[in-house]
Amino acid sequence: MIHFVGAGPGAADLITVRGQRLLQEADVIIYAGSLVNPALLENAKEGCRIFNSAKMTLEEVIDVMKDAEDKGQDTVRLHTGDASLYGAIREQMDELDRLGISYDDSPGVSSFSGAAAALFAEYTLPNVSQSVVITRMAGRTPVPEKESIRSFAEHDCTMVIFLSTGLLEEVSAELMAGGYAPDAPAALVYKATWPEEKVVRCTVSTLAEAARENDITKTALILVGGFLDSEYERSKLYDPTFTTEFRQASSHSREPAEK
Ligand code: SAH
Numbered sequence: 001m002i003h004f005v006g007a008g009p010g011a012a013d014l015i016t017v018r019g020q021r022l023l024q025e026a027d028v029i030i031y032a033g034s035l036v037n038p039a040l041l042e043n044a045k046e047g048c049r050i051f052n053s054a055k056m057t058l059e060e061v062i063d064v065m066k067d068a069e070d071k072g073q074d075t076v077r078l079h080t081g082d083a084s085l086y087g088a089i090r091e092q093m094d095e096l097d098r099l100g101i102s103y104d105d106s107p108g109v110s111s112f113s114g115a116a117a118a119l120f121a122e123y124t125l126p127n128v129s130q131s132v133v134i135t136r137m138a139g140r141t142p143v144p145e146k147e148s149i150r151s152f153a154e155h156d157c158t159m160v161i162f163l164s165t166g167l168l169e170e171v172s173a174e175l176m177a178g179g180y181a182p183d184a185p186a187a188l189v190y191k192a193t194w195p196e197e198k199v200v201r202c203t204v205s206t207l208a209e210a211a212r213e214n215d216i217t218k219t220a221l222i223l224v225g226g227f228l229d230s231e232y233e234r235s236k237l238y239d240p241t242f243t244t245e246f247r248q249a250s251s252h253s254r255e256p257a258e259k
Helices: 017-025 036-045 058-070 089-097 109-120 149-153 165-177 204-213
Strands: 002-006 028-031 049-052 075-079 104-105 132-136 157-163 187-192 199-204 220-224
Touching: 002 089, 002 109, 017 036, 017 075, 017 104, 028 036, 028 058, 058 089, 058 104, 089 149, 109 157, 109 187, 109 220, 132 149, 149 157, 149 165, 165 204, 165 220, 187 204, 199 204, 204 220
Parallel strands: 002 075, 002 104, 028 049, 028 075, 132 157
Antiparallel strands: 157 220, 187 199, 187 220
16 A cells, blocks of 8 residues: 655644654655655654655656555655645556555645745735635746746735746746736745744845845745735634624624523
8 A cells, every 4th residue: 555645844743643653654655855854754663664756766666666565565655745736646646546556645734834834824814815826937847828927916816836946036027027016025935844944025026136145045935915914804704793603793692691
């Protein structure tokens, strides 16, 4: 059996309870060495074979999984954050289907959640934005034209941009071409939840400069949108005058209770 496990964004105690148990039980661990916190490997039991997928091809990863399966062993495939985002899990699952090897998938805390926590931010503020666009600049992996940063920027919603720290001038230009004012709020979060985390608040036009000043060249998220500003409306959920499924509006609940 193969267990795909989200390792969380960095801090070793941000893996799920399930993910940690699977790590402790694994006979083989294949981890994404470029971003997974190596402290997580301390969960491995004695004799567990550990592979760093940063140095492996898809074929080599599958060979290790197949070999473990032939021996009746359990493998954990440990991906950074949550494996559903830029995790390249689909191609592994398709190969495993072809080989008739079964697998399951345990979600993880994505770095976009880690970055929000680092910023003490809420991505979905009432009257500011109720949508989060998760995207990236085109790099060696192309991005479909309809999904350009410029076109998403036109929606003026919350944006979380992955895998683009090396292209900040281009990101700024695209955001502004899509309608963001140069002084619209932006932020960079480097290694969210790691001890060396850096949180840098800047504007759409100063992203590259902010990164240079803070020595940020990779492993960062770019956050853009009004959620970084101070203006918003209170939520309806906790509004005393608003009745929800679980709570009467206070104008009703103030009536004296009959005994
Ligand atoms: N599946 C992962 C993303 C993998 S893609 C997730 O859910 O987070 C790798 C990119 O994710 C990096 O280039 C960077 O943009 C971002 N990233 C991963 N971990 C990060 C962290 N702790 N802090 C900031 N960005 C991070």
